[in-house]
Amino acid sequence: MRAGIITTPYWWEAAPPAEAAPAEWQSRADVVIIGGGFTGFGAAIPLARAGLSVVIVEKDKIGAGASTRNGGITSGNLRHSYDHLAKKFGPEKAAKFYQEAHTARQDLINFISDEHIDCDLQLCGRFVGATKPHALANMQREAENLSKASGVAPILYDKAGVAAHIDSDKYCGGVWRDDIGGIHPAKLLAEMHRIAASAGVLVFTGVAVSSLRRIDAGADASFTVDTTKGPITAGHVITATNAYSDSGVPWLRRRLVPVISEMIATEELGENRVRSLMPSKSMYSESLQLGHYFRPSPDGKRILLGGRRMDADPAKAAERLRAGLVTILPDLADCAITHHWFGFVAFPFDQLPKLTVHDGVIYPAGYCGSGTVWARWLGQKAAQMVLADLAGSAAPRPKPARSVSSDSVFADLPFRSMPFYSGEPWFLTIAMRFYALKDKMADLKT
Ligand SMILES: Cc1cc2nc3c(=O)[nH]c(=O)nc-3n(C[C@H](O)[C@H](O)[C@H](O)COP(=O)(O)OP(=O)(O)OC[C@H]3O[C@@H](n4cnc5c(N)ncnc54)[C@H](O)[C@@H]3O)c2cc1C
Structure with missing residues (x-):
């Protein structure tokens, strides 16, 4: 504590x-x-x-x-874009990476359902906010490639459409897809x-x-x-x-390479407030290299947000995450943080x-x-x-x-x-x- x-x-x-x-x-x-x-x-x-x-x-x-x-976001992300993978491995193999990600995500959902696992599975989709138009253009290209390679059909939003997912001015648009959800890890x-x-x-x-x-x-x-x-x-x-x-x-x-990823949980905000801030109650992330990932807690009463650690001092690190949350949702400027924790994620070179x-x-x-x-x-x-x-x-x-x-x-x-x-x-x-x-x-x- x-x-x-x-x-x-x-x-x-x-x-x-x-x-x-x-x-x-x-x-x-x-x-x-x-x-x-x-x-x-x-x-x-x-x-x-x-x-x-x-x-x-x-x-x-x-x-x-x-x-x-972890954040419990069933992303099955690949760090590289389809274009990068196609350049490195050829289009056929690039498509295979995406197909396997799609199969792996679906396999987790089937496992949870077949084994009757109670882990607060939410098939809620994920919204990725674009902070700049060029990021939105990249998202559009990636969405087209993803759709061709694996049949997932992401939906693109302009600035006006963002409000359906999150009450934030930070994003000029974004992409939402329905094959990613949340669990209680x-x-x-x-x-x-x-x-x-x-x-x-x-x-x-x-x-x-x-x-x-x-x-x-x-x-x-x-x-x-x-x-x-x-x-x-x-x-x-x-x-x-x-x-x-x-x-x-x-x-x-x-x-x-072990890298620290860390998270905060807000105090209980109440289901109505969380729903008004995150109307689609999806999982969320951002177009940036060191962007945040965030989500409502499974009971819908809090917001959990994570990112990579930039400060060695834990108090400063928690404050940095809180400030990050406020840049996304300024309405939370006065909200208290109840939890701050970290763990390690692994990157091959x-x-x-x-x-x-x-x-x-x-x-x-x-x-x-x-x-x-x-x-x-x-x-x-x-x-x-x-x-x-x-x-x-x-x-x-x-x-x-x-x-x-x-x-x-x-x-x-x-x-x-x-x-x-x-x-x-x-x-x-x-x-x-x-x-x-x-x-x-x-x-x-x-
Ligand atoms: C803060 C945070 C947020 C994250 N958010 C997400 C997210 O939202 N979505 C997502 O997809 N992923 C996320 N991740 C990543 C995800 O949690 C990990 O990739 C995943 O849990 C790795 O699982 P694992 O079983 O391979 O490793 P771990 O769960 O780390 O297990 C490895 C185990 O090996 C044990 N061990 C190590 N050395 C030895 C030894 N010599 N002898 C015996 N035991 C040993 C350790 O004690 C440890 O328990 C996040 C990670 C963190 C830290």
């Missing part, structure tokens, strides 16, 4: 991080998954349902990472934990992985996973640690999510701040890689994932590090200043 502000996520009031139920320690498993967030559980559920013995090793509590700290993760446990997944909390060793001890064990509770041998390993990757998973840590196999270990990671959809999806794809590997194996026990393939467009992307980079992003302040400058320059354009 800092001067009356609660510094844990608003979401934890309904679903705090949890210890796993006590279980007998396992010294071997078919699959070991490192990390208990959306990625880890996304992988664990299909594997356990396929009859494999699955162990999740989580160094903290379930939900201590980003999966219970901590409730979703708690439910994924419950479903995994009932499928037979063994979860150990407060146990950290300190190293991974390839052992190739015949057909029934390929890795030793060293943990603070003892070693486990496993046929397959999935590393689901994303932005929280530490020295226990050095290969991944060297390939991801090329800013594209990854599903990579290195030395037999599967690494779904690097969702660039849009993991509510991507983490579960690529965790699930990692599980499919294991199952495909086992299906192609003549051995009665799991073999290492050497040659596994996936139908995901993210599976064959290079996953590079930088010389002298070990996971400490010393260059981040410079990078954030660069993006802030880009936003300022864009603001000067008409």
